[in-house]
Amino acid sequence: MNTKLGRRDLIRASLAAAGAGAMLTASQQTVMAAESTPSVPENTTILFQGDSITDAGRDRKKQSTNNARGLGNGYPVLIAGELLSAHPESKLTIHNRGISGHKVPDLAARWQKDCLDLKPDVLSILIGVNDIWHKLNGRYDGTVADYETGYEALLQQTQAALPKTRIIICEPFVLRCGAINDKWFPEFDERRAVAKKLADNMKLDFVPFQTMFDEAVDLAPPQYWAADGVHPTLAGHALMAKKWLKVFYQA
CATH class of the missing domain: 1.20.5 (Single alpha-helices involved in coiled-coils or other helix-helix interfaces)
Incomplete structure (x- = not known):
């Protein structure tokens, strides 16, 4: 041999x-x-709500839970992948119901079907950029006060219907490039402050996305994280997923 x-x-x-x-x-x-990794209770249902940043091109015909196409191409699918792989024993159910172009009043109009009926154990909301963007484009006339009262009413409705649901408020954000110019300020910052105020007053979790991106531009230019200043790139979505998970696990 x-x-x-x-x-x-x-x-x-x-x-x-x-x-x-x-x-x-x-x-x-x-x-x-x-x-x-901290454990996640069995059969936890997680719902992501918001506008196009959350929507991220999801296939609305594929709204079955934990479906990659139905979760879109943004931070929700990245978060879902991380949670599902880390906690196979938890039998998680993860939804994305973000819709491009939506503002606080739009969420309110579909809240029963797209939130309350799903009975989430964890509800993540990112809303606010269209409330000012559409105003600047002449398609909406809502004020900062309207944003606050409408958002607060939505949160109160949720707490009344789902008192055990953990609500995570995501800070609206923009980066100074693309569509973002001086006309956005100081009103956009006032709307961001409202989101933080509501989270603090109602003792809800808060994800500081604007602070995160403000720090990120020290590593790469704004366009690297969000080419048009509003919609994150893949790198931007990955950064959001990482920050969201940090808040999620800390509670």
Whole structure:
């Protein structure tokens, strides 16, 4: 029997050993990550609500839970993938009901069907950029006060109907590029302050997206994170998912 290995055989053996080692390392990392990640209660239902940033091109014909196409191409699907892979034992149910172009009044008009009827255990809301953008474009005349009263009423309605639901308020954000100019300010900052005020007053969780992006532009220009100043790039959505999960796990 020939006991000598040819060069090709040696390469194959080395690759096989390296592959096995990599698989073992990946498996160990997965186990370690699962052990270090806080648990999520079994059968938790998570709902993402908002405008086009949340919608992210989702297929509205594929609204079955945990469906990648139905969750869109943005931060909700990135979050869902992370949670579903980290907590297979929890049997999570994750929805995305963001709709492009929507403002607070639009959410209110569909809230029963697209929120309350789904009975989420965790409700994440990102809304506000269209409330000023459409105003600047002459398609809406809502004021900052309208934004506050409408948003507060929506939150109160939710708490009354679903008192055990954990609500996460996401800070509206823009980056100074693309569609964003001086006309947006200071009113946009006033609307951001309203979202933070409501979260504080109602003791809700708050995801500081604007602060996050303000820090991110020290690493790359605004266009890298949101080409038009409003809609995040893949990098921007990934940053949002990371920040959202940090808040989610800290509570």
